[in-house]
Each structure stands twice: as structure tokens, then as C-alpha cells.
Amino acid sequence: MVTIKDIAKIAGVSHTTVSRALNDSPLIKPATKKKINELAETLNYIPNVNAKSLVNQKSYIIELFFSHLSKGTSNNFLGDVIKGINDTLPREYSLAVHELQEVANDLEHLNRIDGAIVMSQSDQDDTFIEALAKQNIPLVVLNRQLDTPRFKNVTSNDAQGVYQMLRHAINQGYSKFACIEGVPSFRSTIERKKGFDQALTEAALTYPPEYCVSGDFTLASGKTGAQQLLSLSDPPEVIFCANDDMAIGAINYCLEAGLRIPQDIAIIGFDDIPFSRFTYPPLTTISKPVYEMSKRATELLLARPGEDDHQKQFFLDTSLTIRQSL
Amino acid sequence: MVTIKDIAKIAGVSHTTVSRALNDSPLIKPATKKKINELAETLNYIPNVNAKSLVNQKSYIIELFFSHLSKGTSNNFLGDVIKGINDTLPREYSLAVHELQEVANDLEHLNRIDGAIVMSQSDQDDTFIEALAKQNIPLVVLNRQLDTPRFKNVTSNDAQGVYQMLRHAINQGYSKFACIEGVPSFRSTIERKKGFDQALTEAALTYPPEYCVSGDFTLASGKTGAQQLLSLSDPPEVIFCANDDMAIGAINYCLEAGLRIPQDIAIIGFDDIPFSRFTYPPLTTISKPVYEMSKRATELLLARPGEDDHQKQFFLDTSLTIRQSL
């Protein structure tokens, strides 16, 4: 293992100078800097992160917390999130991962990390987030929109996505829209419904109260919801499901009932989980920019405090993914 | 931040004694040990991993490498793998994650890690694995069976799983079995086919050569494969697909063609990806014990060298997940 002292000896300078040169300190003459950097290169010097950590009081570890790691189809984005973060993180950093629930009662042992990104699905995670904050760990909350943004927060602009999708559908000539909502207390439920209503209102379209059934973001609830909607005496032409899981449930119901999609009934999802391209027929849905959101979250986490502190909350635009279910 | 020196001062001993006591050294009198441990407890002492790292030349980081992080449905298991590893790792360890491809050309910068688990999908990862080994990083290869086990390796017993599933199907009264194979060069392709053939041979069942078509583990190839098989003048009753992705492709073809599953044609998959319970109809498949495999891999990685070195390769049994496609 080659250390700065080795380099110092060969270069005929002190190890202090080497340290400064490698850290691009303004104190060092460009010439020495150049020489030392080249030397480090040829000697194949790699800084010892452990030593840096000790003296700098930084671990160079940031941690991603994920909720409900092993349930349902909900952690489909884990891969994209990890990629987004790693692509943004400087190379000396490591990205550690933990299931949120796993560490919720054992926060002390997280004292090691420099920062945290919490991929949150529901407001049940708030206790955990508060606890992290109390430990003075810099954090950003990803994926879920915070009502009162006391923490840095990046999510997608859900209302905008649904609005655009509905406009698209209206342009196709559809006019009878129903929806299966998510868990009532969730902010995402509200936002998505907002986009839905706005598009319809703008197009001077209305819908009867029974066209709006409430689900809970699970596949099963999508199935039940579709069944309810489609056994109405005057059924809708389009069902907007507040997430892909429910859309898949709805599709399954239609398949069972022998209904053709989109001829008999069109289905729209939200999220664009990796699987949604493989449903039958492939699901038309609204894509969340998970990768970009993760990048942004990482940038925010790394930003020196004070740099950007005025804005806490960031919304990234969703996009339409038109497949064949509408 | 409370350090061992703080504890030492209060306890009226040297910091060395504290260090030894906390590390449960046999050199320390039980009474002192007890006293110091209690003191540490009340003072809420948390060891500084960075300092330990420096002196012990260990980072207390182990890294999970994942291949093809963002493609297709293939990284469905990421969540379970992470959970399995974290549940096994002692608390002072952090689990870092990287996409394999991302770091393949920049191995130097992972000199930090204490060990690696490589979740490998194909033999294309071998170059990377070799490179890791050359850096003297302890590693275990997860998920893919190594032909020549030079490294620790944990996989599932694929042949056994397929064999059992076929026996099950035969007991149901089925007798005309076809299969869609995976990438020919892959070990898993061979193993799964082996179980298939063995079960049929034992039951004195045969199949014509055209009942065996080759896919490449993608959904598209499953679709094409099913189409081929089902346009035969004498089509099979059951199609075994070498993974769930292809099974889903096959299902999609059947849905398009208006075939009922399993009445007209039964489909069997392999893997039990999270989504397979949500296909229409829900997929009957062979489950890999991903969580247990990950735990075992972690144990293997942590085992002190020499402890268990005779056995390098571990096979964990798969299980049958009977749903409704057969």
C-alpha cells in the first residue's frame, strides 16, 4: 500500500506538502503540485478513506433507506434509485442501503453515516425521519411529497402527469372517465385526483359520484374497484388507477370477465413500474422520473448547507408512456 | 461524542483497559469489565467505526454488486437480497451497493471494501469477478452456478426444483410436455433442462424434438417460443419455461391467441419473481430461496478463512409455488 509518506520520500518533500498537493491546496506551487500528482499517478496511489474519515470526521458513506423492502410490487424502483444515487455520488463515497423498518429502533448504530436519503412510501415513515433528524443526520426525503416541508424533499409532479394523460385521452375521443383512488390520507392520492379533476373540468366533462371508487394502492383493491365500476348500469369507458398495481388488478379483473382492453374498457396506470410494459395488453401509464429524482436528491444531500437552503421542495415532471391499454 | 478516554477517566483506569474491556478481552478481570460496560452504557458510548477502521485495516463495509440493474424484470430480487444480507451482517457493518457494470473499469476505488457479494446473472460477469479476486477482495458469487468453483458460490438447486414440478404435473395427469429453454451457454439452462428430462424419463414419457425450443430468458423469446409450440399440428399440454420472464411472454401469447390457461395450455415458470403472482392467471412456478441464499452468502463471506474452505459451492433447495397456470 502506497501512502503519502512514500510519495513524499520519493519527491523529496514532506508528507504535508503531498497531502496539500493532492487536495489541490492553493498554498502549493503549481509546479510541485504537478510533479506530485504525476508521481501519485505512476505509483498508483489510492487515498486511504479510513484515515481520511478519522481525521475529517466524515465516513464518506451515505445511506439509502427503503421502506417495505419485500412487499408486493412496490419496491420496483430500487434499482433505478440506486443507479441514480451512485451516478451522482463522488467516487470516494459509498452508498449503503437499509430497509427502513429494520433499523427504526436502533438508530444509534447509524451514527456512522454522513447523510441519508429516505425513499418514503407513506407518512408512517415520519417517525423514522424525525428520529434521523434528531441525530443531526443530513437527509432528503425522496418519492413522497411532504405536506410541511421541514426537510429537503424531492418528488414528482403527479397532478401534472395525470392532467396531461387525461387531456391525451380526451383528445382520443374518450369522455366517460372513472377513477380508482389510493389510500385517502396519502398526499399522492390527493395530487393524482387533482390532475384528474382538473382535466375533466377544463374539458367541461363531468362524472357521477359512483365513478370514483377508493382503493388502497394494492392490486386486490384495483380488481375490486374495476369490478364495481364495470358492473354499473352505465359503465365508464376509461378507468384511471392511481397506481400501476391497481391498474394491473383492474386488468386482471377484465381478463377474467372476458372484457377486451381497450375496446371494451381502457385502463390507465400511474408509476410505470418495470412490469407494466409486460401486462396484457401493455399498460398505458404515467412515468415517474425515478432516476432523475434520485440524482436530484443526491445533489441536494451533498450541497453544502446554506447553499440552497431557501428551496426545500422539488417537483420533477412526469411523462406519458403510451402503450396499448388506452 | 464520548470516547474510550472519557470512560477511562471516569472509571479511573487507562483507555487501554477500556478498549480491552469493551472488546471482551480475556485479560480483563470480570469485575472491571462489568463496571466499564455499564459505564459505557450509561454514557451512551458508541464506538467510532472510523477509528477502528484505520487501526484494524478494515472498513466494515461489504459491497453487493448487482448486474443489469435497470434492465427488464431481472432485478426483482434486489430487495430480498439486501434484506438477507443485512439480516445476517453484524451491526457494525454497512452494506454498500453498486451496479456491477458501473464500476467494472474502475476497480481501484473499491479498495475500501472488506468483501464483496456478486449477484451474478451471466458468465459475462466473470471478467469482473476475476478482477475483484486479483485485488484480494474476499468474495462470494451469488445466484449463478460456477462451472469451476474457484470462488465461494451459492445458488439454488435448479434441477431438483424442475424435477419436482414435473413430477407434480405428471401426477396431475399431464403427459405432453414441451419446454422453452434459456440461453444455451448458461449453466442454469442446462440444470433446468436436466430436471425436466429426468422427471420425464423416470415417468417413461418422451417428447418429440420440436417440443423443445430455445429462448434467451427474455419475455419476447417466451412469446415466440409459445407461438412456435402452439402452432404445431400436435401441440403440447404443458409448456415449461426456463424462467418467469419467458413464462410471462408465453402467457401473453396465449392471451392474444385466445387460448385459456391452463385448460388449453398449461404454463410453468421458474424463479418466482414478485410479479408472477399477479399475472393472469397467476403463474405456477419454482421459487428460488433468494433470501436464504443471500444469508448463506453473507455467512460464507464473513467466515474466517480456513474455517470452511473445503466446501466452496452451496446449493439451496427450491420450492414449488402452485398457482393457477397449471
Added chain:
DNA sequence: GTGAAAGCGCTAACAG
């Protein structure tokens, strides 16, 4: 501009 010396929190000889 550069170097000498101290120290981050911990472990490990060595001495007693």
C-alpha cells in the same frame, strides 16, 4: 510555499 509536530479514536506490543 513548505515543513515539523500534533492529533483524530482506537488497538496492540511491551513492560510490569
Added chain:
DNA sequence: CTGTTAGCGCTTTCAC
């Protein structure tokens, strides 16, 4: 059994 001392590789005063 316990304490003294040194040192892991690096950054950072403080001199020069």
C-alpha cells in the same frame, strides 16, 4: 490483570 507508549494514514495548526 493493568498501564505506557507507539502508531494506523491523513489533515491541520503554527513556524519558518
